[in-house]
Amino acid sequence: MSAPAEVAAAVASAPRPLLLAVDVDGTLSLIVSHPADAVLVSGASEALARLAALDGVTVAVVSGRPLHELREQFGFRLDTRLIGSHGLEDSSVTTAHLSPAEEARMEALRSELDAMAAGVPGAWVENKPLSEVLHVRGASEAAGDALLAEAEARLRDRPGLSLVPGQRGLEVAVRAASKLPAVERLRAQTGVAAVVYIGDDMTDETVLSGLQPPDIGVKVGDLPSVAPYRLDGPADVVQMLDGLADILSRVSR
Numbered sequence: 001m002s003a004p005a006e007v008a009a010a011v012a013s014a015p016r017p018l019l020l021a022v023d024v025d026g027t028l029s030l031i032v033s034h035p036a037d038a039v040l041v042s043g044a045s046e047a048l049a050r051l052a053a054l055d056g057v058t059v060a061v062v063s064g065r066p067l068h069e070l071r072e073q074f075g076f077r078l079d080t081r082l083i084g085s086h087g088l089e090d091s092s093v094t095t096a097h098l099s100p101a102e103e104a105r106m107e108a109l110r111s112e113l114d115a116m117a118a119g120v121p122g123a124w125v126e127n128k129p130l131s132e133v134l135h136v137r138g139a140s141e142a143a144g145d146a147l148l149a150e151a152e153a154r155l156r157d158r159p160g161l162s163l164v165p166g167q168r169g170l171e172v173a174v175r176a177a178s179k180l181p182a183v184e185r186l187r188a189q190t191g192v193a194a195v196v197y198i199g200d201d202m203t204d205e206t207v208l209s210g211l212q213p214p215d216i217g218v219k220v221g222d223l224p225s226v227a228p229y230r231l232d233g234p235a236d237v238v239q240m241l242d243g244l245a246d247i248l249s250r251v252s253r
Helices: 004-012 044-052 067-072 100-118 141-155 179-190 202-210 234-252
Strands: 018-022 057-062 081-084 124-127 131-135 162-166 169-173 194-199 216-220 229-231
Touching: 004 216, 004 229, 004 234, 018 179, 044 057, 044 234, 057 179, 067 081, 081 179, 100 124, 100 131, 100 141, 131 141, 141 162, 141 169, 162 202, 179 194, 179 202, 194 202, 202 216, 216 234, 229 234
Parallel strands: 018 057, 018 194, 057 081, 194 216, 216 229
Antiparallel strands: 124 131, 131 169, 162 169
């Protein structure tokens, strides 16, 4: 693991203007059994606000969560740029409604996943605006793994569906979903010199793999990663963000 101070110093050396993009679950909040119980760890909001107030720094939250949860559950400020649903929702634009064909796929998908989850104790399905998520964190490891494998095999080649594997879960969207194109859109829109991305999940690895110098990737947790820096958990992320704000504040004076 990297020390938070080491990562803060490395990020502070990146050229500005800088885009700091951060995941939420497992990065700014602890992973919990039920997503509705997750909260930001102490100091997370304050650290992001400090950085967003600095010249030459754009802060964005990039999450698999729908926008309404990012606002209502985590309390992100109205002036914070939010990318939700793995890039399918953007707080800067009006979210497109589902087409009739997408609505039909969502209804069929929900019924199919509900039926599959019903056969495995501890498994359940989360309903999102543009996707359904099969969760197996509450199931036994063997049963959960088998259920995820079955769902992926069934749905992998289904027309009109996009699969997003995660930690002890499988998200299935009715539109192509990926955080990488969303981050690249943010890069183009903001005209930054470098992107810093911080995330913990398999969906974040697509972004981390797409970064190029002088970009900087930071992996949270112990999953395999191409990122050159790694932090232990959300508390270390907040410590790193505070340290970064301290350094950049001194440089700006």
